[in-house]
Amino acid sequence: MADHTQGGASGWNRNDKLRRRGNSAVRWYLAPVLVGVIVFCLLYFIPLPYYIYKPGSAENVRPMIEIKQGGQPESGSFMLTTVGVSDSNLIGYLYAKWSDIHELRPKEEVHRKGETDREYNKRQEYNMTTSQSNAIQAAYKKAGVPYRIENTGVIVLQVLQNMPAYKILQAGDLIEDVDGHKAAAASELTAYLQSKAPGEEVRITFRRGTETRTETLKLAELPADEGTQDGKPRSGLGVTIGTQQEVKPEDEAKQVTVKAGNIGGPSAGLMFSLEIYNQLVEEDITKGYQIAGTGEIDSDGNVGVIGGIQFKVVAAHRQGADIFFAPEDLLPGPGEAFKPILNATIAQEQAEKLKTGMKIVPVKTMDDALEYLKSLPPKAEASGKTAYSEPMRKGA
Structure with missing residues (x-):
């Protein structure tokens, strides 16, 4: 009986050791998995107080503009350009640090004092609607279309x-x-x-x-x-x-409606005004060219500087644009003291880095853009196939 008891105890000890070894093995395998999960969460799910700016898109403006009467076929196109903006995590932060076409900006520098992400987005939406209103007015004035302004509410x-x-x-x-x-x-x-x-x-x-x-x-x-x-x-x-x-023309057939989707900010104003003008006049001012650009615009057609133009040049180049309208640099005049805001200069530098054949054209007003387009021959009649032919874009 005594021998039997000792043998049972010995077997129990052996089983206990095996269980402990098994538990240790499980813990040894689980530890790296748990560490991996924690690292994954830190890399991908912990937000950082930065926005990542990168090249966005170059989008044809024509489908965004509706005019009851007007809009002859266009042989070319006007394209607005955007900057891609996203929240950052650690992976995005590290990638942007080493990328030459990404930029990190602290949210506190982008937001107004006390402004939340939602309020920032709503402000960008409002800036877009304001730019559309200004673009319509600038185009109406240039095309000689009488109009009035109706205030529709306070946001x-x-x-x-x-x-x-x-x-x-x-x-x-x-x-x-x-x-x-x-x-x-x-x-x-x-x-x-x-x-x-x-x-x-x-x-x-x-x-x-x-x-x-x-x-x-x-x-x-x-x-x-x-x-x-x-x-x-x-x-x-x-x-x-x-x-x-709302901008209301006296002739209801010339009523303009802009549907730009979820694009925000004021910098599409110039391109909106050119497309609207093109649909209001008889001639096709695109002349077959793919025309991209950027710039705020006021109701008198003055073009203002914007941010992130280097990203927009990349977007236009990727879409095969022939021409890129860039706001002229904003430089201090006599007696003024402020940091210059470079647009045309940065756009030209970026175009040279890309080795693109896209022509950078500085503009200060809507008239500057129209005069430049007026001076161009139709694309099919330009030297070779086009003044900015495809071979010039090779190697970009």
């Missing part, structure tokens, strides 16, 4: 923390009226609110998506950097707002 772009509108309004809300007064323009709404004293209440009706809401809010004194002018305090809700507009 919320940013809400300051610890102010009356915080957690009540949000970016993208459309303010319809205040105390029964229609909110047609941002300037009118601001003037009305500032006519009241901090502590007074106002009744705000606004639309969010398909839902209409009404809230009563107590006005507050705006922060010094937001609400003072000549040392005088101002009352308000603590929101940044913008005016939504």
Whole structure:
């Protein structure tokens, strides 16, 4: 009996050792897997406070423009150019650090003070609609089309923390009226609110998506950097707002509608204006060329500088553009002191790096672009096949 008991204990010990060895083996195999999972999560799922900028796309503007009457066939095309912008993780950060066509920018340098990602995106959408309005006006003026401007509402772009509108309004809300007064323009709404004293209440009706809401809010004194002018305090809700507009021609057949999808920012203005003008006039000003470009535009056709032009040149080159319109460099004049903003210079440098045959054309106004196109022969009549023929782009 004693021998049997000892043998049982010995067998139990052997089994226990085997189980422990098995558990150790499992742990040995699992440890690298767990470490790998943790490293994967750190690399791909932990966001960093940077945006990654890279070449975007060069897109034909024609399908984005609708005019009730107009729009003869085009032998060439106008293309807007975009910058690709994405959030960064560690992998993206490291890749961008070593890439010559990617750029990292801290979000705090891109955003306005206190601006969230959502508010930044809404501001970019608003900038796009404003650029479309300016482009339509510039094209109408050049084509001699009489028009009028209709204010259609006030949009919320940013809400300051610890102010009356915080957690009540949000970016993208459309303010319809205040105390029964229609909110047609941002300037009118601001003037009305500032006519009241901090502590007074106002009744705000606004639309969010398909839902209409009404809230009563107590006005507050705006922060010094937001609400003072000549040392005088101002009352308000603590929101940044913008005016939504529609451009209405006297001839309804020339009504322009722009559908640019999810493209944001103001820099497509010049290319929109050229495409709209081309659909309003009888001749085809493209003359068979693939014409890309960028630049903000105001209602008088003045072209303003933009950011990220080096990425847009790459996008246009990849799409086979013949011509690229770039805003002229913004340089300080006599008595002015600011850092120059280089557009045409950077565009030309990037084109030389790419060894592209694409022609970089600096412009200061819409007229500059039109005069350049007017000076070109039709593409089929240019020397060889084209002034900017395919062989010139080889090796890029």
